Amino acid sequence: MKQIGYLLMAIISxxxxxxxxxxxxxxxxxxxxxxxxFIAENYKGQKILRIEKDWNSYDxxxxxxxxxxxxxxxxxxxxEHNLTDAIVPKAIQNYVKTNFPNNAIxxxxxxxxxxxxxxxxxxxxKFNKQGTFIRMKD
Numbered sequence: 001m002k003q004i005g006y007l008l009m010a011i012i013s014x015x016x017x018x019x020x021x022x023x024x025x026x027x028x029x030x031x032x033x034x035x036x037x038f039i040a041e042n043y044k045g046q047k048i049l050r051i052e053k054d055w056n057s058y059d060x061x062x063x064x065x066x067x068x069x070x071x072x073x074x075x076x077x078x079x080e081h082n083l084t085d086a087i088v089p090k091a092i093q094n095y096v097k098t099n100f101p102n103n104a105i106x107x108x109x110x111x112x113x114x115x116x117x118x119x120x121x122x123x124x125x126k127f128n129k130q131g132t133f134i135r136m137k138d
Contacts, residue, residue, distance in 0.1 A: 066080070
């Protein structure tokens with residue numbers, strides 16, 4: 001019985017090492033082509049400073065401080081800092097300009113139902129896939 005207890009303690013103590021070993025730094029050439037194309041189109045002249053890969057996504061940091069999370073297929077899921085107009089749907093841009101004229105969109109995240117955004121004043125909102133406001137986020 002003691003041996004089982006020792007074995008369980010050993011397994012539990014090694015779990016954090018196992019989780020952190022999943023993320024690894026990779027070179028830019030290992031990023032999926034669609035992610036490279038997204039960066040080239042939306043962030044011309046910005047260099048990729050760091051790419052961290054885990055089992056289902058890539059987290060990229062660009063030289064201007066932009067953070068982009070891509071799926072394992074290279075489709076963007078989240079962009080933080082320095083968002084370009086091409087990334088944010090026009091309806092969401094218009095809503096923010098009308099209702100929060102002194103703020104900018106700081107972060108956008110694609111969700112199954114639509115988008116989550118965060119403004120520079122820390123207000124968070126949800127929008128559907130068409131860019132229609134749903135509600136303020138907690």
